[in-house]
Structure formats: structure tokens, C-alpha cells
Amino acid sequence: MAAIALTIAGSDSGGGAGIQADLKAISALGVYGASVITAVTAQNTRAVTAVHEIPADVIRAQIHAVLEDLDVQSIKIGMLATPDIIEAVADAIAGFDRPIVLDPVMVAKSGDALLAEAAVGSLRERLLPRATLLTPNLPEAARLLAVPGAATLDDMADQAQALLALGAGAVLMKGGHGRGTVCHDLLVTQAGVLAELTAPRRATKNTHGTGCTLSSAIAAGLAKGLPLKGAVQEAHTYLQGAIVAADGLKVGQGHGPVHHFHRVWPA
Incomplete structure (x- = not known):
């Protein structure tokens, strides 16, 4: 029987992020992907030009339809847009x-806002305590905590602990917005830093959808029954390969997507 992961997120018409990236990553890691669309965006590698939010009752109906029929082993939650x-x-x-991976999507790679300011508190209060794993980048963690962005690994670990205090089961602090030649991610639990994952900082503009891809890949690992640390490590390795291969795709004129199927077909 196939492992199944459900992604609840917005749609990216350019195909590089959101639901499209989620399903690509989940599939690439050998898991069946189901989806619930929370918003439709007019989006490409350069900008988000329109957002249509799906009515709340339709979102509920999508979730109920999937969960009452499919044996979902994990859920990834991405773009949610509004308090409703x-x-x-x-x-x-x-x-x-079962495991829930919450990616607190707030801003697109183009810089366009994807989460209303009024929704930050709702996200923090209603969904953060439900998360098995929270996967913020540095600006997202700072916004959730209403503090300046982390500048050091110690800052990242401290902010992760503050997010744990809000109810998250574990936190993966993503260091892609940091500085230096090496990118550091920290997986933190109540017991402290469970893992530090490092990778060379790539000189590429083709990183559209990295956050969506990573969180979905982790959800895929959890759906397959991997322990949290193992799922995060597998997803991190997969994403780094997708970033390395991204320049070969030559998709779009702005921030291009990573290559989700780099293990299947070369760019």
C-alpha cells in the first residue's frame, strides 16, 4: 500500500512553489500526494500578480473529502493567507x-506577501501548537516571535526554543537567509539541538520553492515512517541536489524553480 501525504497550500501557476512544488517533491520521494488548495495565485518566477482565496467552506470540504477516504500518514501545511x-x-x-509539518509561508521569493498581517496571530495560536514540526526561515521565525531576525547559530537555537514554548513539537530553523559560505539549518526539540544540517551556499538565483519543497519532502519521509531526524536529513539531502541541478532547468526570467526530479531526468 502506498504511503500518502496530504499538502494543504496555495497554488503557484508558475509551477515552482506551492501545491505544485509540494506534489513534485512528495512524488520524487516515492509517496502518493493528495492536495487541498487554499488559494489560487497568478504567479511566475518574477512576481505574484493576483491571489484568489478559496472560500473557507470549500477548504473544509476538500480536507474532509481526502481524510474520510484516503489513509493519510502525514500532512504538510503551507500558504494559508487569512485568519478565516x-x-x-x-x-x-x-x-x-499523525505528523503535521507546518511551513509558515509569509512571503514569496519575489518579495510579495502571502500571509495577511492579521493572520500571524491566528497561525501562532491555532496551528503552531498542532505542528509536529515547524519549518520557519529566519524572517518567518522573527515575525512569529515579533523579534529581530537571528544573526548567529545561538540566536537560531534560542528562537527555536521560544517557538517550542508556543507549542510546536519540534522546530527546523532554516538558515538560507543567513550569511556566510555555508548554510546552517538547526533541528531543535525540547531536549536541545537534535541535528545541525549544513550545505555550501550556492551562487544561484534559482531557489523558487525551496521552503515548500523541503517541508513537503519532510512530510513524505514521515509518511514513509521515518523518524523525525531521518525525515529531515533525507529531505535536506534531496533539496540540496534539487538546488544544484536548478540552473540547468532555465525556467522563467526571475527566481527559477529547483529541479524536483533531478534524480529521474537531467536538466
Whole structure:
């Protein structure tokens, strides 16, 4: 029987992030992907030019339709946009007792906002405590905590602990927005830093969808039954390969996507 992961997120018409990136990553890691669309964006590698939010009752109906029929082993949650959508998702997954990966999507790679300011508190209160794993980048962690962005590894670990105090089961602090030739990610639990994952900082503009891809890849690993650390390590290795191969795709004129199927076909 196939392992199944459900992604709840927005749609990216350019195909590089959101639901499209999620399903590509989940599939590339050998898991069946189901989806619930929370918003439709007019988006490419350069900008988000329009956002249509899906009505809350339709979002609830999508989640119920999937969960009442499919044996979902994990859920990844991405773009939610508004307090009403967050409430709808929180209510609809209330009885789900398997791993949930929450990627607090706030800003697109182009710089366009994807989460209303009024929704930050709702995300923090309704969904963060449900997360088995929270996967913020440095600006997202700072916004959730209303503090300046982390500048050092110690800062990252401290902010992760502050997010754990808000109810998250574990936190993966992503260092892609940091500085230096090496990118550091920290997987932190109540017991402290469980793993530090490093990779060379690549000189590429083709990183559209990295956060979506990483969180979905982790959800895929969890759906296959990997322990949290193993799922994060597998996803990190997969993403680095997708970034290395990204320049060969030559998709779009802005921040191009990573190569989700780099293990299957060369760019």
C-alpha cells in the first residue's frame, strides 16, 4: 500500500512553489500526494500578480473529502493567507493524530506577501501548537516571535526554543537567509539541538520553492515512517541536489524553480 501525504497550500501557476512544488517533491520521494488548495495565485518566477482565496467552506470540504477516504500518514501545511482560512484548516484537521509539518509561508521569493498581517496571530495560536514540526526561515521565525531576525547559530537555537514554548513539537530553523559560505539549518526539540544540517551556499538565483519543497519532502519521509531526524536529513539531502541541478532547468526570467526530479531526468 502506498504511503500518502496530504499538502494543504496555495497554488503557484508558475509551477515552482506551492501545491505544485509540494506534489513534485512528495512524488520524487516515492509517496502518493493528495492536495487541498487554499488559494489560487497568478504567479511566475518574477512576481505574484493576483491571489484568489478559496472560500473557507470549500477548504473544509476538500480536507474532509481526502481524510474520510484516503489513509493519510502525514500532512504538510503551507500558504494559508487569512485568519478565516487558518480557522477552517485548524477545525478540519482537529481529529488528525499523525505528523503535521507546518511551513509558515509569509512571503514569496519575489518579495510579495502571502500571509495577511492579521493572520500571524491566528497561525501562532491555532496551528503552531498542532505542528509536529515547524519549518520557519529566519524572517518567518522573527515575525512569529515579533523579534529581530537571528544573526548567529545561538540566536537560531534560542528562537527555536521560544517557538517550542508556543507549542510546536519540534522546530527546523532554516538558515538560507543567513550569511556566510555555508548554510546552517538547526533541528531543535525540547531536549536541545537534535541535528545541525549544513550545505555550501550556492551562487544561484534559482531557489523558487525551496521552503515548500523541503517541508513537503519532510512530510513524505514521515509518511514513509521515518523518524523525525531521518525525515529531515533525507529531505535536506534531496533539496540540496534539487538546488544544484536548478540552473540547468532555465525556467522563467526571475527566481527559477529547483529541479524536483533531478534524480529521474537531467536538466
